Amino acid sequence: MTRLTALPPELVDEAIDHLWNDIRSLQSCSLVCKAWLPSSRLHLFRTVRLRKADDCAKLSSIVESSPIIARCVRKL
Numbered sequence: 223m224t225r226l227t228a229l230p231p232e233l234v235d236e237a238i239d240h241l242w243n244d245i246r247s248l249q250s251c252s253l254v255c256k257a258w259l260p261s262s263r264l265h266l267f268r269t270v271r272l273r274k275a276d277d278c279a280k281l282s283s284i285v286e287s288s289p290i291i292a293r294c295v296r297k298l
Contacts, residue, residue, distance in 0.1 A: 228257075235261050242268075260290075267294035 238261040241247045245266065252262035272278050285292045 231257065234258060238262055238265065241265065263291060263294050267291050269297040270295050272298065 234257065238248070238251055238258065241251065242265045248262045248266050251258050252266065270281060272281065
């Protein structure tokens with residue numbers, strides 16, 4: 223069995239930063255491993271669009287389950 227060596231965090235961050243506008247890829251990256259989740263979340267939740275009351279309830283639920291996500295939101 224081959225042992226995988228970890229990539230330096232700076233390279234992971236750089237790679238994920240290049241995916242800033244590719245939601246599906248960012249979602250996939252967030253599931254790869256725990257180390258990739260924070261960088262992926264920064265881009266996934268940077269801009270949040272609330273179009274109806276139900277969107278507010280969903281965002282509230284997400285933030286309740288993972289309060290750290292609130293720090294990622296830069297534009298509402």
